[in-house]
Amino acid sequence: MTYETLKVVKKEGWAEVIISRPEVLNAINLKMVRELSQAMDELSLDDEVRGIVFHGEGDKAFVAGADISELVERKTVDALKAINAGLFQKIEDYPWPTIAAIKGYALGGGCELALAMDIRLGGRSAQMGQPEVNLGIIPGAGGPHRLSRLVGPGMARELIYTGKIIDAEECLRIGLLNHVHDDDRVVDEARAMMQTILKKSPMAVRVAKVALNAAVNTVDRRSQYVECLGQGMLFDSEDQRTRMTRFLERKKAKDS
Numbered sequence: 188m189t190y191e192t193l194k195v196v197k198k199e200g201w202a203e204v205i206i207s208r209p210e211v212l213n214a215i216n217l218k219m220v221r222e223l224s225q226a227m228d229e230l231s232l233d234d235e236v237r238g239i240v241f242h243g244e245g246d247k248a249f250v251a252g253a254d255i256s257e258l259v260e261r262k263t264v265d266a267l268k269a270i271n272a273g274l275f276q277k278i279e280d281y282p283w284p285t286i287a288a289i290k291g292y293a294l295g296g297g298c299e300l301a302l303a304m305d306i307r308l309g310g311r312s313a314q315m316g317q318p319e320v321n322l323g324i325i326p327g328a329g330g331p332h333r334l335s336r337l338v339g340p341g342m343a344r345e346l347i348y349t350g351k352i353i354d355a356e357e358c359l360r361i362g363l364l365n366h367v368h369d370d371d372r373v374v375d376e377a378r379a380m381m382q383t384i385l386k387k388s389p390m391a392v393r394v395a396k397v398a399l400n401a402a403v404n405t406v407d408r409r410s411q412y413v414e415c416l417g418q419g420m421l422f423d424s425e426d427q428r429t430r431m432t433r434f435l436e437r438k439k440a441k442d443s
């Protein structure tokens with residue numbers, strides 16, 4: 188299967204998914220949501236695939252967030268569909284281990300995408316954060332609950348309220364990244380970790396993932412409903428449109 192916004196490469200026993208819209212720092216548009224969802228369905232049903240390594244095309248970004256040129260058009264009724272939340276849940280529920288190799292920006296929806304994976308490895312250039320408050324919205328696709336459970340509620344609140352972007356060392360310190368490697372090594376390190384996992388008992392690893400998901404997913408559904416409703420409300424605000432338009436205008440000003 189070929190995709191416009193992704194590359195899916197099957198390896199011996201596992202697969203690599205490369206997020207590929209480098210001209211916009213791999214920002215997630217609707218097409219990508221559909222394609223990634225389809226790729227996850229296919230990989231879930233593929234008996235030859237027992238794990239996925241994700242990374243971004245190019246050196247500048249894993250994923251710089253949802254595509255703001257689409258977000259600015261989104262209304263309450265669209266936000267209530269919670270399409271990114273549904274996709275990230277599908278990734279979290281994928282039965283085999285997932286590893287993100289992150290170079291450059293993993294922001295907003297890109298950070299939430301990485302949070303839905305089992306393990307995050309960073310290159311030294313990694314920069315992560317939830318800057319949605321700058322745009323008049325919240326991280327509505329799992330950020331509040333997944334970030335809280337990974338780095339603790341205090342740090343999650345700080346990151347989400349301030350929208351600040353933190354570097355690889357800080358991500359490592361707070362547990363947002365498991366390890367940091369040189370940029371030219373990080374994808375290989377993720378592949379090597381996948382190889383290590385693949386040598387273990389497949390069923391034991393699979394059952395371990397179910398057990399780990401069960402251990403941490405105690406309040407998720409409730410949080411998802413609140414995130415979805417809150418985001419829906421924010422997508423009807425003047426402030427949201429003004430802030431997103433400001434980002435897009437900045438882009439036009441650069442071009443002129």
Ligand code: COA
Nearest residue numbers: 210211212214251252253254255256292294295296318438
């Ligand atoms: N949505 C749509 N386009 C995006 C994008 C996004 N989330 N992030 C980056 N891009 C585009 C830029 O508009 C630019 O396009 P252009 O070349 O046509 O002008 C291109 O990607 C490169 O980005 P640019 O802003 O020029 O790079 P930079 O190095 O100056 O800044 C960032 C990088 C990540 C700091 C900046 O792009 C940014 O703030 N992006 C938005 C991050 C964000 O708020 N994400 C959360 C969304 S939920």
